[in-house]
Amino acid sequence: MSRTLPAARALLAALALAVLTVAGAAPAHADSFVPVNGAGSSWSSNAVDQWRRNVEQYGMRVNYASTGSSDGRNQFKSGTVDFAITEIPYGLKDSGVVDTLPTRGFAYMPIVAGGTAFMYNLSVGGQRVTDLKLTGEVVTKIFTGVITSWDDPAIAKENPGLALPKRAIVPVVRSDGSGSTAQFATWMAAKHASLWDAYCKAAGRSTPCGVTSNFPVIAGKGFVAQPNSQGVAGYVAQTANIGTITYVEYSYALKTGYPVAKVLNESGYFVGPTASNVAVGLLGAKINTNKSSDQYLTQDLTGVFGNTDKRAYPLSSYSYIVIPTETKGGFTQDKGKTLGAFSYYFLCEGQQQAEVLGYSPLPINLVEAGLEQVRKIPGVVAKDVKIKDCNNPTFSTDGKNLLAEKAPYPSECDKRGATASCAGGEGKDDGGKDDKGTDDGGGTDDDGADQDDGDSPGDQDGGGKDDDGKDDGGGTDDGTGDGDDGTGDDGDGGAPDSDSSDDGSPDGGGSTTGTPDWSGGPAYGGGPVVCEDDTGVCVNVVALPQEAPVRTGGEGRELMLLAAVAVLFAAVVVPPLVSRTLASRRAR
Amino acid sequence: MTTTEIRETHLVPPGDDATEARRPEARRLVGGTRLADLLGLVGAAVGAVALTALLVTQIFPVASGIAFTVIALGLFVGLYALLVSLDERPVAVRDRVAMVVVHTLAFTVLLTIVFIVTFTFARGLPALVHPNFFVEDMSLAGPLDPLELGGVAHAIMGTLIQITIALAITVPLGLTAAVFLSEIPGPFARFVRTIVEAMTALPSIVAGLFVYATFILALGVEKSGLAAALAISIMMLPIMIRSADVVLRLVPGTLKEAAYALGSSQWRTVWQVVLPTSRSGLTTGVILATARGIGETSPVLLTSGFTASMNLDPTTGPMVSLPLAVFQFVKSPEPTMIARGFGTAAVLMFLVVLLFALARFIGGRTRKER
Numbered sequence: 001m002s003r004t005l006p007a008a009r010a011l012l013a014a015l016a017l018a019v020l021t022v023a024g025a026a027p028a029h030a031d032s033f034v035p036v037n038g039a040g041s042s043w044s045s046n047a048v049d050q051w052r053r054n055v056e057q058y059g060m061r062v063n064y065a066s067t068g069s070s071d072g073r074n075q076f077k078s079g080t081v082d083f084a085i086t087e088i089p090y091g092l093k094d095s096g097v098v099d100t101l102p103t104r105g106f107a108y109m110p111i112v113a114g115g116t117a118f119m120y121n122l123s124v125g126g127q128r129v130t131d132l133k134l135t136g137e138v139v140t141k142i143f144t145g146v147i148t149s150w151d152d153p154a155i156a157k158e159n160p161g162l163a164l165p166k167r168a169i170v171p172v173v174r175s176d177g178s179g180s181t182a183q184f185a186t187w188m189a190a191k192h193a194s195l196w197d198a199y200c201k202a203a204g205r206s207t208p209c210g211v212t213s214n215f216p217v218i219a220g221k222g223f224v225a226q227p228n229s230q231g232v233a234g235y236v237a238q239t240a241n242i243g244t245i246t247y248v249e250y251s252y253a254l255k256t257g258y259p260v261a262k263v264l265n266e267s268g269y270f271v272g273p274t275a276s277n278v279a280v281g282l283l284g285a286k287i288n289t290n291k292s293s294d295q296y297l298t299q300d301l302t303g304v305f306g307n308t309d310k311r312a313y314p315l316s317s318y319s320y321i322v323i324p325t326e327t328k329g330g331f332t333q334d335k336g337k338t339l340g341a342f343s344y345y346f347l348c349e350g351q352q353q354a355e356v357l358g359y360s361p362l363p364i365n366l367v368e369a370g371l372e373q374v375r376k377i378p379g380v381v382a383k384d385v386k387i388k389d390c391n392n393p394t395f396s397t398d399g400k401n402l403l404a405e406k407a408p409y410p411s412e413c414d415k416r417g418a419t420a421s422c423a424g425g426e427g428k429d430d431g432g433k434d435d436k437g438t439d440d441g442g443g444t445d446d447d448g449a450d451q452d453d454g455d456s457p458g459d460q461d462g463g464g465k466d467d468d469g470k471d472d473g474g475g476t477d478d479g480t481g482d483g484d485d486g487t488g489d490d491g492d493g494g495a496p497d498s499d500s501s502d503d504g505s506p507d508g509g510g511s512t513t514g515t516p517d518w519s520g521g522p523a524y525g526g527g528p529v530v531c532e533d534d535t536g537v538c539v540n541v542v543a544l545p546q547e548a549p550v551r552t553g554g555e556g557r558e559l560m561l562l563a564a565v566a567v568l569f570a571a572v573v574v575p576p577l578v579s580r581t582l583a584s585r586r587a588r
Numbered sequence: 589m590t591t592t593e594i595r596e597t598h599l600v601p602p603g604d605d606a607t608e609a610r611r612p613e614a615r616r617l618v619g620g621t622r623l624a625d626l627l628g629l630v631g632a633a634v635g636a637v638a639l640t641a642l643l644v645t646q647i648f649p650v651a652s653g654i655a656f657t658v659i660a661l662g663l664f665v666g667l668y669a670l671l672v673s674l675d676e677r678p679v680a681v682r683d684r685v686a687m688v689v690v691h692t693l694a695f696t697v698l699l700t701i702v703f704i705v706t707f708t709f710a711r712g713l714p715a716l717v718h719p720n721f722f723v724e725d726m727s728l729a730g731p732l733d734p735l736e737l738g739g740v741a742h743a744i745m746g747t748l749i750q751i752t753i754a755l756a757i758t759v760p761l762g763l764t765a766a767v768f769l770s771e772i773p774g775p776f777a778r779f780v781r782t783i784v785e786a787m788t789a790l791p792s793i794v795a796g797l798f799v800y801a802t803f804i805l806a807l808g809v810e811k812s813g814l815a816a817a818l819a820i821s822i823m824m825l826p827i828m829i830r831s832a833d834v835v836l837r838l839v840p841g842t843l844k845e846a847a848y849a850l851g852s853s854q855w856r857t858v859w860q861v862v863l864p865t866s867r868s869g870l871t872t873g874v875i876l877a878t879a880r881g882i883g884e885t886s887p888v889l890l891t892s893g894f895t896a897s898m899n900l901d902p903t904t905g906p907m908v909s910l911p912l913a914v915f916q917f918v919k920s921p922e923p924t925m926i927a928r929g930f931g932t933a934a935v936l937m938f939l940v941v942l943l944f945a946l947a948r949f950i951g952g953r954t955r956k957e958r
Contacts, residue, residue, distance in 0.1 A: 035895075035905060037810075037811070037893055037895075037905075037906060039893075039894075042919060045919070045920070046731050046920060046921060046922065049730055049731050049896070049920070050730035050731050050732055051730075052730070052896060053726075053727070053728060053729060053730030053733070053896070054730065056727050056728055056897070057728075061727070061895075061897060063893060063894060063895040063896070063897075063905070063906050064894065065893055065894030065906070065916075066894075066916065066919065067889065067894075078805055080804055080805070080810070080811060081893075228919055229919070229921070230918060230919050230920075230921070233921070240652070249921075251921045252921040254921070255921040255922060255923060256921075330808075330810065353732065356732060357731060357732065358921060565639075565642065565643065568639075568642075569639075572635075573670060576670070576674050580673070580674065
């Protein structure tokens with residue numbers, strides 16, 4: 001023992017020396033900023049991680065642990081972190097427990113915006129479906145167990161071009177407390193309260209259910225609960241798990257390469273959770289400016305859920321950073337300086353990268369509100385940030401709201417019940433408030449132009465995201481489909497009348513245009529429509545995702561094969577057994 | 589090998605003595621494998637795979653590989669039993685079938701381990717091929733940066749520092765406790781032993797919560813490497829005490845009696861006789877405890893905080909360890925971050941193997957010298 005001791009002692013000493021030398025060298029680098037520590041939302045962590053890295057070059061060290069919103073709030077309350085990031089403000093009642101306010105002064109500030117996306121894994125006849133459209137009600141019904149099969153008429157109605165399979169829907173929800181659940185629940189509680197409350201009640205929760213970060217699960221409903229965003233996204237992304245759908249932040253769906261559903265917004269368009277759509281949606285966010293309220297500066301998203309802009313994605317929301325407003329519990333003026341500088345960075349410049357990270361930049365209204373809050377951080381070197389210096393991608397240097405001007409509009413064929421009208425090139429009414437997607441026969445003509453554009457085959461093949469979806473469907477019949485396209489256009493002229501009349505009753509429109517297309521009738525005009533997000537160009541596609549012929553009538557064949565196997569097996573097994581029995585008998 | 593021997597012995601049932609005696613004595617092969625055994629195995633395997641392929645592709649189309657494997661295995665055992673039964677007695681058949689089943693189970697376990705290790709290395713390979721992965725920290729690498737930037741040096745150092753502190757706490761404490769348990773038996777020792785045994789089953793998150801509640805919340809110490817090391821120590825201590833206790837009790841009483849007979853005191857005996865005798869076993873105990881401590885995520889999650897930059901000072905600021913880094917990396921949606929996570933897991937496994945080899949080397953060497 002004594003012989004090895006010196007060696008161990010030398011090792012320890014060397015380690016201690018290394019610790020001392022490096023520890024001594026480290027602070028030289030961060031002379032102007034002291035490190036700050038934060039914890040909370042894993043929903044926002046991807047963005048925060050990138051910003052953390054970016055401000056490192058200014059000598060700021062921001063440590064962020066993505067341990068979940070609830071943990072972040074608790075840690076901020078107990079003073080173990082300097083800031084927290086959360087989707088839910090303090091003071092809400094979640095699963096019967098009221099989250100008390102921290103004793104130290106604090107303020108909320110918007111930090112990351114994003115859309116809750118519905119990522120799904122669905123194939124029809126071996127082709128992955130990539131252009132599913134869902135209304136809010138359908139989404140709620142799926143996640144409350146009311147709609148249980150993909151061929152439910154409510155889904156089929158909005159997706160006339162898809163031959164949806166008779167397959168059970170497997171909703172994948174978060175098993176842990178999460179901000180995504182909270183944001184989804186906020187929306188359900190605001191828009192579809194009765195369905196949501198009924199579900200909560202069945203799950204044994206008290207009603208009204210309201211916002212919760214723990215998704216209630218009823219055993220036996222066929223729901224699958226997975227931990228973490230990575231968990232739910234990974235579960236859906238398994239090739240074998242066809243029929244699954246989950247709610248997850250858009251970035252996860254984006255990186256996994258699986259499609260997300262387009263959700264119907266207030267003005268009757270199906271839109272995806274793209275960065276610009278979410279940012280436009282959030283222009284409708286209101287902030288509680290009542291200083292005496294507990295919920296001062298928390299979000300009021302009813303304006304977002306009901307945003308009437310055609311581009312607005314309804315399930316848009318943002319997360320808060322909880323900042324201390326007094327030096328207490330380990331928070332110092334020096335830390336305030338770092339936190340303040342970091343805040344200025346992420347409110348303005350940092351938002352440039354939001355889109356690549358799968359989030360959405362904060363729009364002007366939220367940035368202005370945030371800049372106001374930064375001043376409250378003790379020790380902050382307050383900057384009089386003019387909007388024009390902010391360098392946020394959603395508004396220009398002269399303070400104009402770039403987003404509202406530049407964000408691409410959804411193509412007309414993403415309008416509800418638009419299958420026919422897009423093809424027909426008539427019966428559009430842009431300004432109309434017809435949420436039901438009913439089209440007057442006498443629409444404007446400019447849409448006709450749209451349609452003409454769409455006919456050029458080049459547009460159809462553009463590599464747009466949604467294009468892929470339709471190409472998918474066309475994959476099997478590409479050869480003929482392309483050829484027919486040219487003639488189909490002619491048919492379009494004749495077809496629209498019937499189609500738009502069908503459209504008048506949305507129910508009928510969906511089903512009648514959906515099925516006959518496939519029979520290959522002459523009316524190509526009724527085919528599904530390929531729209532490109534960027535250009536808004538729509539094209540008729542003849543080839544449809546085809547349901548693979550189910551192996552019916554295979555029963556007799558299977559029985560025969562089974563018999564064949566039995567015969568084969570017997571041929572192998574029986575002779576040796578027989579010979580053995582005979583041999584043993586002979587031996588006796 | 590052993591199974592062959594067993595079979596050979598069974599081949600001579602007492603009733604066959606008369607027939608045996610008439611034939612000329614043939615030399616019995618006790619060891620080795622016969623060609624027939626091998627052919628039987630191969631034949632059964634080929635037959636099972638072919639039959640399963642036929643079943644799966646033609647009759648019950650199941651896509652999953654698991655179903656295929658299960659069906660093939662079942663068929664293999666059945667076919668093998670049949671083949672063996674052609675020229676062996678029932679006892680030998682049962683023996684062979686048992687052998688095949690046991691070997692299959694062993695093989696499954698081996699395959700699982702190989703799969704885990706290979707999978708981790710394969711997924712982490714994109715990160716592991718860059719040398720910067722081992723020497724840089726993540727402070728200048730964000731989710732959007734390529735794998736050429738950033739690494740896990742901070743986590744490697746964090747793990748080493750935390751485990752060093754934890755060992756510095758647990759080795760003296762654990763060994764002393766074990767010596768106490770074996771040298772001073774009594775009601776209190778029994779009580780301590782019960783507590784230690786109960787602590788072995790302590791969920792690791794509880795250890796983290798304990799340190800979080802006492803050290804961080806009550807005493808107001810910030811989240812740091814030291815707090816994490818304390819939490820790890822709580823996890824390591826019971827394992828070390830238990831294994832050391834078992835080893836110390838194995839020291840032959842005659843050795844101790846001889847020491848007492850020579851007039852040495854009890855502590856002298858412990859120091860000079862008991863501890864050196866059980867050195868190898870004690871090393872194993874330390875290794876086991878280290879293995880437990882080094883892979884702990886949940887106590888560290890609550891106590892160490894998270895940082896992306898190198899922090900070598902265990903008393904101030906968050907310090908990240910390898911398991912925690914893995915946990916945070918794989919939660920990211922970015923493929924590069926996930927690759928880093930698997931790379932970090934590979935580094936962790938490699939580090940554990942390295943530490944084991946080192947400890948075995950130290951523990952084994954001195955015994956030889958003696």
